Amino acid sequence: MSGRALPIGVFDSGVGGLTVLRALRLALPTEDFIYLGDTARLPYGTKSPATVIRYSLQCAAALVDRDIRCLVVACNTASASALAALRLQYPSLPVIGVIEPGAAAAVAASRTQHIAVIAIEGTIGGGAYQDAIRRLNANARVTPCACSLFVAMAEEGWTSGPIAAAVAQRYLDPIFGVAGAPDTLVLGCTHFPVLAAAIRSVLPPTVQIVDSAATTAAAVLRQLQAAGPMVPETGAAPETGATPVTGAHCAAGRVTWLATDGAARFARVGTTFLGETLHEADIEIVDL
Numbered sequence: 001m002s003g004r005a006l007p008i009g010v011f012d013s014g015v016g017g018l019t020v021l022r023a024l025r026l027a028l029p030t031e032d033f034i035y036l037g038d039t040a041r042l043p044y045g046t047k048s049p050a051t052v053i054r055y056s057l058q059c060a061a062a063l064v065d066r067d068i069r070c071l072v073v074a075c076n077t078a079s080a081s082a083l084a085a086l087r088l089q090y091p092s093l094p095v096i097g098v099i100e101p102g103a104a105a106a107v108a109a110s111r112t113q114h115i116a117v118i119a120i121e122g123t124i125g126g127g128a129y130q131d132a133i134r135r136l137n138a139n140a141r142v143t144p145c146a147c148s149l150f151v152a153m154a155e156e157g158w159t160s161g162p163i164a165a166a167v168a169q170r171y172l173d174p175i176f177g178v179a180g181a182p183d184t185l186v187l188g189c190t191h192f193p194v195l196a197a198a199i200r201s202v203l204p205p206t207v208q209i210v211d212s213a214a215t216t217a218a219a220v221l222r223q224l225q226a227a228g229p230m231v232p233e234t235g236a237a238p239e240t241g242a243t244p245v246t247g248a249h250c251a252a253g254r255v256t257w258l259a260t261d262g263a264a265r266f267a268r269v270g271t272t273f274l275g276e277t278l279h280e281a282d283i284e285i286v287d288l
C-alpha cells in the first residue's frame with residue numbers, strides 16, 4: 001500500500017451505492033476505493049433515523065479502521081439521517097453525502113425553480129431533499145414523489161422495456177403530464193440511475209434529470225482537489241481482494257469490496273449497478 005494515497009471509503013445499505021461508486025470511478029479513475037455494502041441490514045429506508053444513524057456510524061468505523069482519506073455516504077437514507085452524526089464523530093475526515101450535491105445541481109439546472117424529487121418513501125417523508133433545495137433557494141417549489149417500486153425493479157434487473165416504462169409512466173405522468181410541471185427531476189435514490197433510460201423515455205424532452213450519483217462524484221472531486229495533489233504514485237501491487245479498475249492506463253485505481261452478508265447476491269445484483277462484472281470471490285464479508 002505504500003506509495004499510494006489512502007483510499008476513499010464509500011458505504012451504502014447494499015448495492016445501490018454502486019451507482020455512486022461507478023460515478024466516482026469515472027470522475028477519479030486513479031483513486032483507490034473501499035466499498036462497504038451493509039447487505040445484512042438493508043433496507044435502511046424502512047428503519048428509524050436513530051437506527052440508521054447507529055448503522056451508519058458502524059459502517060463508517062469499519063472503513064475508518066482501514067484508513068481512508070474521505071468518506072462518501074452513498075445512500076440517501078443515511079445521508080438524510082446520519083450526516084451530522086458522522087461529521088461530529090470524525091471532525092477531521094471529509095464526509096460527503098448524496099443529498100446536498102444533488103440539491104445544488106438541481107437548483108443550478110432548473111430555470112423555473114420548480115423541481116421534482118423522486119426517492120423512496122423514507123427520504124421523501126423526511127423532507128431531506130425539500131429542505132436542502134429550499135436552503136439554497138427559499139423560493140424553489142419542490143414536488144416530491146415516493147417511487148419505492150423502482151428499488152425492487154432495479155434489483156430484479158427490470159431496468160428497461162415495457163414494464164419499466166409503464167411503472168415510470170404511472171409514477172411520473174401525474175407530475176409531468178400537467179400544466180406548470182417541474183423542469184428538473186432529481187433521482188433521489190441510489191437505485192434509480194439504473195432506471196434512467198426508462199425514466200427519460202416518459203418525460204418531456206425539456207426536463208433535465210439530475211443524477212445524485214454523478215453530482216456527488218463531482219463534489220468529491222472538488223473536495224479532493226481543494227485538499228491537495230490527487231494523483232497518487234503508481235506501481236504498488238494490487239492487494240488480495242482488490243479489483244483493478246479497468247482504465248486507460250496502468251495508474252488505474254483499485255477497489256476493495258466489503259459486504260455484511262450475501263457475497264453471491266451482492267456480486268449478482270451489484271453487477272447491474274456497477275456496470276461491470278463483480279465476482280463473489282472478491283467480496284469480503286465483514287461483521288460490524
Ligand code: DGL
Nearest residue numbers: 013043044045076077190
Ligand atoms: N440506498 C438506499 C437509498 O439511497 C435505498 C435502499 C435502502 O432503503 O436501503 O436511500
